[in-house]
Amino acid sequence: MMSLKEMFKKNKEILVFSPLKGKVIGLSEVPDNVFTSNIIGDGCAIIPEPGEICAPISSKVEIFKTNHLLIFEPKKGVYIVVHFGVGTSLLEGKGFKRIVELSPKKMVEVGDKLISYDLDYLKENAKSIITPIIVSDDNVDHIELLVKTGEKVEAGAPLMKVTLK
Numbered sequence: 001m002m003s004l005k006e007m008f009k010k011n012k013e014i015l016v017f018s019p020l021k022g023k024v025i026g027l028s029e030v031p032d033n034v035f036t037s038n039i040i041g042d043g044c045a046i047i048p049e050p051g052e053i054c055a056p057i058s059s060k061v062e063i064f065k066t067n068h069l070l071i072f073e074p075k076k077g078v079y080i081v082v083h084f085g086v087g088t089s090l091l092e093g094k095g096f097k098r099i100v101e102l103s104p105k106k107m108v109e110v111g112d113k114l115i116s117y118d119l120d121y122l123k124e125n126a127k128s129i130i131t132p133i134i135v136s137d138d139n140v141d142h143i144e145l146l147v148k149t150g151e152k153v154e155a156g157a158p159l160m161k162v163t164l165k
Contacts (some may be wrong), residue, residue, distance in 0.1 A: 041136035049073030067096035
């Protein structure tokens with residue numbers, strides 16, 4: 001039987017899975033200071049390969065109408081933000097296709113395919129395809145990257161462990 005202390009500790013850890021297939025890089029390599037300055041939070045980025053954006057966690061999700069931005073809320077006040085590329089909001093949804101229609105705040109499961117993207121179109125028309133994955137919460141104690149920067153990750157593979165205060 002798990003002790004109360006172990007249960008409490010377990011409740012403070014969130015495992016975030018990769019929403020994309022691609023190469024993991026540091027946020028410092030994202031060509032946008034909104035992400036490099038950690039204003040919205042900390043995390044990592046992925047240089048995506050062809051595929052889909054999948055749910056990185058089982059939670060409620062909000063997908064922006066342009067389909068380039070997905071916000072997951074696994075715990076009240078904890079947000080996992082997947083922002084596909086830089087300058088993609090200016091494309092008004094072109095290059096992205098919603099795989100599932102979700103009502104606002106609908107629950108998804110880890111690995112659910114949510115958005116498909118046209119990588120060639122986005123490479124040509126967006127400032128960058130580098131995709132930040134940000135944990136945005138004042139209660140984050142630390143984030144442990146489970147994949148070394150420079151290494152490839154499969155969609156659905158463990159990406160980072162978030163420990164809350």
